[in-house]
Amino acid sequence: xxxxxxxxxxxxxxxxxxxxxxxxxxxxxxxxxxxxxxxxxxxxxxxxxxxxxxxxxxxxxxxxxxxxxxxxxxxxxxxxxxxxxxxxxxxxxxxxxxxxxxxxxxxxxxxxxxxxxxxxxxxxxxxxxxxxxxxxxxxxxxxxxxxxxxxxxxxxxxxxxxxxxxxxxxxxxxxxxxxxxxxxxxxxxxxxxxxxxxxxxxxxxxxxxxxxxxxxxxxxxxxxxxxxxxxxxxxxxxxxxxxxxxxxxxxxxxxxxxxxxxxxxxxxxxxxxxxxxxxxxxxxxxxxxxxxxxxxxxxxxxxxxxxxxxxxxxxxxxxxxxxxxxxxxxxxxxxxxxxxxxxxxxxxxxxxxxxxxxxxxxxxxxxxxxxxxxxxxxxxxxxxxxxxx
Ligand code: FAD
Numbered sequence: 086x087x088x089x090x091x092x093x094x095x096x097x098x099x100x101x102x103x104x105x106x107x108x109x110x111x112x113x114x115x116x117x118x119x120x121x122x123x124x125x126x127x128x129x130x131x132x133x134x135x136x137x138x139x140x141x142x143x144x145x146x147x148x149x150x151x152x153x154x155x156x157x158x159x160x161x162x163x164x165x166x167x168x169x170x171x172x173x174x175x176x177x178x179x180x181x182x183x184x185x186x187x188x189x190x191x192x193x194x195x196x197x198x199x200x201x202x203x204x205x206x207x208x209x210x211x212x213x214x215x216x217x218x219x220x221x222x223x224x225x226x227x228x229x230x231x232x233x234x235x236x237x238x239x240x241x242x243x244x245x246x247x248x249x250x251x252x253x254x255x256x257x258x259x260x261x262x263x264x265x266x267x268x269x270x271x272x273x274x275x276x277x278x279x280x281x282x283x284x285x286x287x288x289x290x291x292x293x294x295x296x297x298x299x300x301x302x303x304x305x306x307x308x309x310x311x312x313x314x315x316x317x318x319x320x321x322x323x324x325x326x327x328x329x330x331x332x333x334x335x336x337x338x339x340x341x342x343x344x345x346x347x348x349x350x351x352x353x354x355x356x357x358x359x360x361x362x363x364x365x366x367x368x369x370x371x372x373x374x375x376x377x378x379x380x381x382x383x384x385x386x387x388x389x390x391x392x393x394x395x396x397x398x399x400x401x402x403x404x405x406x407x408x409x410x411x412x413x414x415x416x417x418x419x420x421x422x423x424x425x426x427x428x429x430x431x432x433x434x435x436x437x438x439x440x441x442x443x444x445x446x447x448x449x450x451x452x453x454x455x456x457x458x459x460x461x462x463x464x465x466x467x468x469x470x471x472x473x474x
Pocket of ligand 1: 098
């Protein structure tokens with residue numbers, strides 16, 4: 086379809102990538118973001134090859150490679166420092182045709198924003214969408230400050246805590262607490278922490294601690310531990326908290342806790358969303374976490390938002406029957422893939438974080454038996470299920 090005006094609510098990974106794919110399709114784009122500054126939650130993110138391929142298709146391949154970490158090896162170790170398995174990711178790259186790139190979230194957000202170049206005013210800050218209305222010709226977004234705008238299509242890319250989701254699905258939807266807390270941040274790479282080309286994951290006691298190399302000689306680190314809902318620990322006490330939880334874990338984990346800056350750390354209760362039956366309503370489509378928030382145990386949430394953006398633009402561009410029809414096609418194309426990944430990530434979170442201790446124990450044993458081929462096959466299957474095989 087030609088000459089559409091698309092309104093996008095939310096300037097996270099999903100909203101910005103959708104802005105770029107839809108602009109490439111020749112549409113007029115307006116992006117509205119409620120915050121006064123685009124500040125991503127979280128420190129790092131791993132963009133797996135399926136996400137990188139979407140960025141490649143937008144001409145951003147060199148840019149993402151520049152900010153990406155050199156992650157050549159993935160290594161599982163036990164909390165007693167036993168090497169459980171070590172996978173060389175080169176064969177993954179050979180199988181799927183693209184390196185994955187762990188990156189700093191701030192740099193990724195800047196990369197996406199800068200890709201709008203002179204159209205940077207496309208992204209309007211301090212604009213909180215509070216309501217949507219539509220008829221058979223237009224959709225209108227209303228904002229907290231009284232502003233309103235109308236277009237042909239509206240993309241609700243307003244994140245896991247989406248205010249617009251209930252309108253689309255037609256009933257209230259609640260996020261589900263995944264029963265664990267995640268701490269994350271960035272730390273300068275040094276020899277005490279680990280090898281600069283290795284993503285190491287320490288597992289044991291139903292917890293994990295991990296470091297992943299991003300660009301600029303930094304590790305993106307994260308810890309995870311099961312916890313009841315509602316605990317709050319202020320930054321000044323976080324190192325003490327982590328020291329207690331990971332007492333007796335190997336030297337690199339202790340070193341990481343010593344080296345991290347608690348005031349630049351994040352401490353998050355992890356949530357996900359039961360798969361939705363509906364992702365679109367008329368001229369309005371959910372995209373990214375608003376549609377399928379997931380636990381981060383597969384590292385696919387942001388990548389799926391990028392895939393959404395690619396598929397949505399393809400259906401709008403190649404259909405002449407109408408916007409509503411194109412969005413229905415998008416819904417059909419995305420529902421199964423994203424639901425499968427959300428449920429798979431949920432199962433994996435339960436296994437990592439000891440929801441059923443016997444299964445977790447079995448998994449630790451299984452890690453020792455897993456071959457490089459097993460791991461590469463599992464990763465490739467997820468990646469090759471994306472729009473660019
Ligand atoms: P968001 O990034 O949440 O963006 C939504 C935007 O909408 C925000 O800027 C918000 O301010 C704005 N907004 C909200 N409401 C309104 C409103 N009413 N009006 C206007 N603006 C509004 N994914 C990966 O691919 N790889 C990983 O390694 C990975 N690791 C993760 C680790 C952790 C600990 C977590 C929590 C997630 C991880 N993810 C990962 C998932 C990934 O972060 C998300 O899937 C991704 O950020 C979703 O992007 P989004 O644009 O849909 O939502």
